[in-house]
Amino acid sequence: MTRLVGAEVFKLRTTRTFYGLVLGALGLVLLIVVLATATAGKGDVTLRDAIGISGFAQVFALLLGIISVTAEFRHGTVTPSLLVVPDRARLTLAKLGASLLVGFVLGLVATGLAALIGYLILDARGVANTLSSSDVAELIAGGTIAAALYAALGVGVGAIVRNQVGAVVGSLVYLFVLENLLTIAKPLRDPVAKYGFGGVGNGLTGTGDPTAEHPPLDQIPAGLLLALYCAIFLVIGIVLMKKRDITA
Amino acid sequence: MARAIEVAGLTKHFGEVLAVDDLSFTVDEGRIVGFLGPNGAGKTTTLRMLLGLVNPTAGSSSVFGTPYRQLDDPVHTVGAVLDGGMLHPGRTGRNHLLALAKEAGIAAPRVDELLELVALSDAANRRAGGYSLGMRQRLGLASALIGDPKVLVLDEPANGLDPQGIRWLRDFLRGLAREGRAVLVSSHVLAEVSQTADDIVVIAKGRAVAQGSLAELMARSGGGIRVAGPDTAKLREILVSGGADVVGEGDLIVRNRTGEDIGRLIAEHRIVVSELAPIGTSLEEVFFELTDSGSGGPS
Numbered sequence: 001m002t003r004l005v006g007a008e009v010f011k012l013r014t015t016r017t018f019y020g021l022v023l024g025a026l027g028l029v030l031l032i033v034v035l036a037t038a039t040a041g042k043g044d045v046t047l048r049d050a051i052g053i054s055g056f057a058q059v060f061a062l063l064l065g066i067i068s069v070t071a072e073f074r075h076g077t078v079t080p081s082l083l084v085v086p087d088r089a090r091l092t093l094a095k096l097g098a099s100l101l102v103g104f105v106l107g108l109v110a111t112g113l114a115a116l117i118g119y120l121i122l123d124a125r126g127v128a129n130t131l132s133s134s135d136v137a138e139l140i141a142g143g144t145i146a147a148a149l150y151a152a153l154g155v156g157v158g159a160i161v162r163n164q165v166g167a168v169v170g171s172l173v174y175l176f177v178l179e180n181l182l183t184i185a186k187p188l189r190d191p192v193a194k195y196g197f198g199g200v201g202n203g204l205t206g207t208g209d210p211t212a213e214h215p216p217l218d219q220i221p222a223g224l225l226l227a228l229y230c231a232i233f234l235v236i237g238i239v240l241m242k243k244r245d246i247t248a
Numbered sequence: 249m250a251r252a253i254e255v256a257g258l259t260k261h262f263g264e265v266l267a268v269d270d271l272s273f274t275v276d277e278g279r280i281v282g283f284l285g286p287n288g289a290g291k292t293t294t295l296r297m298l299l300g301l302v303n304p305t306a307g308s309s310s311v312f313g314t315p316y317r318q319l320d321d322p323v324h325t326v327g328a329v330l331d332g333g334m335l336h337p338g339r340t341g342r343n344h345l346l347a348l349a350k351e352a353g354i355a356a357p358r359v360d361e362l363l364e365l366v367a368l369s370d371a372a373n374r375r376a377g378g379y380s381l382g383m384r385q386r387l388g389l390a391s392a393l394i395g396d397p398k399v400l401v402l403d404e405p406a407n408g409l410d411p412q413g414i415r416w417l418r419d420f421l422r423g424l425a426r427e428g429r430a431v432l433v434s435s436h437v438l439a440e441v442s443q444t445a446d447d448i449v450v451i452a453k454g455r456a457v458a459q460g461s462l463a464e465l466m467a468r469s470g471g472g473i474r475v476a477g478p479d480t481a482k483l484r485e486i487l488v489s490g491g492a493d494v495v496g497e498g499d500l501i502v503r504n505r506t507g508e509d510i511g512r513l514i515a516e517h518r519i520v521v522s523e524l525a526p527i528g529t530s531l532e533e534v535f536f537e538l539t540d541s542g543s544g545g546p547s
Contacts, residue, residue, distance in 0.1 A: 076335070243303070
């Protein structure tokens with residue numbers, strides 16, 4: 001299995017899409033952290049907010065997970081892959097391992113950089129830091145695990161919706177449009193903030209506002225719930241992978 | 249000789265469409281079997297079922313007695329090139345092979361050896377999106393050979409190859425069979441296969457319409473006698489009433505009578521003919537006849 005995970009990481013890192021997404025994620029996070037911390041009025045932006053900006057990396061991790069599956073269907077490389085590894089569950093699990101790994105590293109670098117740059121800029125501007133080093137460690141751990149789990153979720157989504165454009169557009173529309181639209185209905189606001197995909201991400205990263213009207217879950221329950229979502233998507237994805245015909 | 253491939257009663261429905269209908273054939277070690285049929289006859293679906301990619305509606309297939317998905321070591325047992333892109337356009341040819349080699353636990357030197365073998369060493373580090381069709385086919389062939397397999401399954405491998413490429417492929421397949429490997433090669437162009445294959449399986453509309461050696465196939469549809477002249481309508485009536493198999497109006501082709509048989513009838517009934525000649529059937533005609541010419545549509 002280690003061999004297969006290695007091969008899947010190799011497949012990811014031998015395309016330009018991968019570098020585009022990774023550099024895009026890190027560039028975007030850095031740019032916004034710098035802009036936010038350097039331009040905001042004193043007291044408007046805290047270190048917690050700066051680290052929270054690295055949540056963008058989770059969306060890119062999700063896309064990487066999706067693409068690790070859908071690119072194979074889009075370009076027909078799934079056929080030679082399955083000829084080498086005919087067990088479709090094993091191939092999907094190898095992609096899961098590779099995506100968890102890549103998501104983890106991406107999340108760690110993104111949150112670590114956001115914390116470091118945010119701290120340096122805020123410190124230079126004389127903004128008081130209220131976070132202890134263990135607080136920061138918890139935020140970085142949360143952001144890292146969130147990115148890894150979002151990448152895993154992407155593998156599940158990709159295995160269910162094999163069409164790359166459909167999977168990418170569908171999941172972005174859901175995350176950024178549909179989930180927000182749901183909160184128009186007042187009784188849904190609290191459950192969406194707590195149990196929605198965006199909500200559990202916010203909870204896990206620990207960057208959500210605990211004093212908000214509809215606060216997210218705490219880090220550990222949010223992380224467990226996100227892991228459960230991943231497991232559900234992956235199980236459905238693997239069942240569909242086994243059942244479907246590979247015709248392209 | 250060991251049985252390398254066995255296909256038994258394979259059937260596949262895609263919704264309402266019956267793509268493959270109770271198809272059975274075998275391929276022995278050291279033989280090249282040409283799998284022929286017009287486009288849309290069900291060749292690719294059959295090969296994909298054999299390789300565990302498409303789930304059959306009924307029937308089974310196996311390689312050395314084991315279904316593909318249960319093979320212990322698929323890469324070293326079967327190599328396959330299927331129709332279609334099968335390449336990530338952004339990945340270099342060498343990286344494409346390396347990814348498969350890593351998956352199979354095969355070392356990198358084998359990849360360079362194969363790139364050399366299919367004459368792609370120079371293009372190995374270029375992104376595969378810029379490859380010509382022939383280069384893609386050769387890269388596909390290299391990926392099929394990565395585990396030095398005992399059985400090769402090739403779907404339309406000659407597509408996109410120029411005449412030199414086709415000759416190269418022919419010699420290449422011959423060499424593989426001489427080494428004792430079994431080769432199953434599909435094509436919709438008979439000429440590609442006729443000079444290479446030991447045995448032929450012809451399918452049309454998902455069913456096997458003929459199988460056997462080339463010679464047997466030729467014998468099965470053995471020519472006929474062509475008759476032309478002003479009175480062929482009358483001759484036709486006489487022949488048909490005598491139980492002969494006659495094709496055509498005007499110029500006739502008579503299947504199951506010798507030239508002498510027909511000559512006697514002509515003399516007996518005092519019919520004027522301008523031509524009476526045996527026709528040689530080309531393999532191409534046999535193929536068209538077997539597949540009910542054009543059932544797959546012009547493509």
